[in-house]
Amino acid sequence: MKSEQRSEEIFKGKTIYLGVDVHRKSYQVSSLHEGQVLGKSVRIDGHAGALLKWARNRYKGAELIFGYEAGFSGLSLSRHLREAGYECHVLNPADIPSTNKDRVYKTDKRDSKKIAYALMNPYSNYNYQIAPWAEQLRQNVRGALRLNSDISRLQHRIKQNLYYLGLNMPRTARGWESWSQASREQIRQQAQTGGHLAIHLWLDQLEQLLGCKQKMWQDIDQMLLESPLQCPYELLQTLKGVGKILSATLVTEIIDMRRFSSINKLRSYIGLTPGETSSGEQVRVGSMTKRGNRILRWALIQVARRVMDSDAEIAMRYAQWRKQCSHDHKAIVKVANLLLGRIRSMWLKQEAYRSPYSDLSAGRLPSEASSETR
Structure with a gap:
């Protein structure tokens, strides 16, 4: 005592x-x-x-x-x-x-x-701790993304065995590989005719995974519509080419946009900032670092590619940056950085996406046209 x-x-x-x-x-x-x-x-x-x-x-x-x-x-x-x-x-x-x-x-x-x-140490930075409901949504989305990876892995395994056995892979009219229901049945018939039990088993697993994927994304969609993330989840889908999967990935990884006081801090969290090894008067800016949220970075790059295919202004900016950059992926990263700023503005202002340049009939950006007239 x-x-x-x-x-x-x-x-x-x-x-x-x-x-x-x-x-x-x-x-x-x-x-x-x-x-x-x-x-x-x-x-x-x-x-x-x-x-x-x-x-x-x-x-x-x-x-x-x-x-x-x-x-x-x-x-x-x-x-x-x-x-x-x-x-x-x-x-x-x-x-x-x-x-x-x-x-x-x-x-x-x-x-x-x-x-x-x-x-x-008073200068230490700590990880942001999300609420249990947000963690549940994030884990569900990450699990669904892993399911997509499992499906792709299984498809590659089936395709490799078809090539090894000299069997034909079903293709579309344009010559692309097809994994539709009819194509899967065609592969199954080839496997049954040749007695290839492994391919038959993998097709059964593929059917099960595809059913789980559809059910899981339907449940995630319903959970997000009933959660505090409903507004940004629906707003992000106003971006042309961005569907429920990419929108769900973005909102569940960010959770709260207000925790990033500036766009630079958001870019740093995602991993879209370059490394730097400067000393004295010499400034050396390197490539992107491995720090950051790799899932969020992947999702944002996918958003950039999809929006670029459906938005004339973004496509023109990409074409300009592609001429300036030595590699294609550098121009894609520039597009992703541009869209990230607009996504942040949409989220904070709770406004649907609207391209700032709606009239591109002249085939060039308004900023270029105005600079030439001046």
Whole structure:
């Protein structure tokens, strides 16, 4: 009893930073106060209840700030700690400072201490923590996108086996490969005639995945229409060529456009900003970095390609930039950056998409025409 009172007197009113290295079965926890490590790093059972019990008993009366790396555990641990009344941050592993020694001698103790030191640093940036309903929508959309990848992988497997066996791949009148219902039945008949059981089995799997895909996207569409993201979800579909899949991907990855105070911060989050290695008077701007949300970047590039095919103004801008850029993908990125600014404006103003240049009868942008007349 006396030791508990003494512990409460020692830590009362003090701020303790607890770095947690999260694993499936256990947590490694290191504690810091004013830059000093408090005792040894400890390993406890891998659930929020055990972590709370240990921290409350160890540091009674103290203000506890928890932190851990973003990873497989998601935001579940943070939500448990926040519901218990404690501050908890989720950090990007790439943003946690580390030395060469930390990389050579990598242990759970070192990792938990690095997290604790990052928590104590006032300049550290933390991951944005979304609400449970938003996380559910995001995970559903990501799962549906993975389903699309599984379907493509299965189609490639079937096609490769057809070529290997010398069988014909069904094609459209224009000569494109076809995966319509009639084409799948044609492949099935070829497989049955030749006794190719593997192709027959893969076709059964493909039919099942296609049915799951259709049902899943229908359910996601209904969930989004009943969620707080209904307005941006419908607004993004006013972009020509943007359907429900791309719109759902964009809104569930961004969630809240107001958390980006400027367009540059949004571009940085997506990963559309170039790297830079400048020193002194020399300025070196490189290619796009790998930092960013790769799903959101993929979706925005797809939006750029689709809008470019249906919007005359965007198509003309792409043609201009294509002449200036050494590679096609650089011009596509410029189009994506242009559309990103318009998407942000649509979202914040809650207005449908409207091209600023509706009259392109002269075959050139109004800005070019006005500059020539001047």
